[in-house]
Amino acid sequence: MRWWFTTLALLLPMILTGCASGQEDAVRDRVASFHDAIKGQDWAGACALLAPETRTELEAAAKKPCSEALPEEQLPEPGALDRVDVFGTMAEVRFQGETLFLTRFADDWLLHAAGCTPQPPKPYDCALHGG
């Protein structure tokens, strides 16, 4: 019994952190794609990277299709990448000047919130967010 538990205790943290580190590249790539789409004014491409709830909230607030509403949000230009954190189905990518939150849909990472600025101790204030 003891060897089994020791193995579990040693493996579980590695699984939790190991899986997270494996996802960091996917999260970083997805944010880069989003920024590239915004920069290239590929609004349909950027909208495709939003989580369904985030897209719905944007369209409901603007009363326009996503590709027409997104240009009006004037998302901030991100600075240097600060850090990436992944916990389970959620991720946070911090740049200087902007923070983004992502959520996992099946095997894909989509934008849950973007254009976020800190307002401690309250949650981030985000230009775009779902839920």
Add this chain to the structure above:
Amino acid sequence: MRRFLKENSLSLAFGVLFLGSLAGQAIAGWHQLNDELFADGLDRITLGGYLTSASFAVDVTENWQSEYLQFLLYVMLTVWLVQRGSPESKPLGDAGQESDEKQRVGAYARDDSPKLARVGGLRTALYSRSLGITMGVIFLLSWMVQSVAGWASYNEVRLQQLRDPITWGSYLLHSDFWARTLQNWQSEFLAVGSMAVLAIYLRQRGSPESKPVGSSHEATGVEG
């Protein structure tokens, strides 16, 4: 086979109950988490995803650690502390580690005593405390896993709420960790303490956890 089942029915029954309960917890917890994810507009996860999630791990290990702590304390405290009239207690005058003769170790070991009780030295000293040590190790390991899984699970919720994650060190001082820990500890201490006291006055015919039905309320350390 039939004889094996009969002679090991207690451990087998608890093994089946454990596996059944764990499977039930997995299914119920999976639906509960998916219900919360759906309400937040997030994607639902598969059962496999849930079984490897920090959320499932923390829910399992927070209960494991408290159960093993309960038995660790019970094993250790009943060496030194007694309860008049309780079948869970030793006789009032026997508090302490007792003599080698009474414990049948070293020169007092019998033919059927375990080898580690006979050899003496460090090995016998460790074997003499092996139950408490094993319970203690399992408690500490499961509590450690709870802290890591609880940290990951709590940070997942913080990210859903658009808040920065916290470090593992901060989580060890956080109310979420201690609320999960203490809500389990208090129930274990209540159950064990009440068992020790209720068994003074109440009986369960045929159970070794109870005194014989006709035994005096004053009788201590008597099991039926």
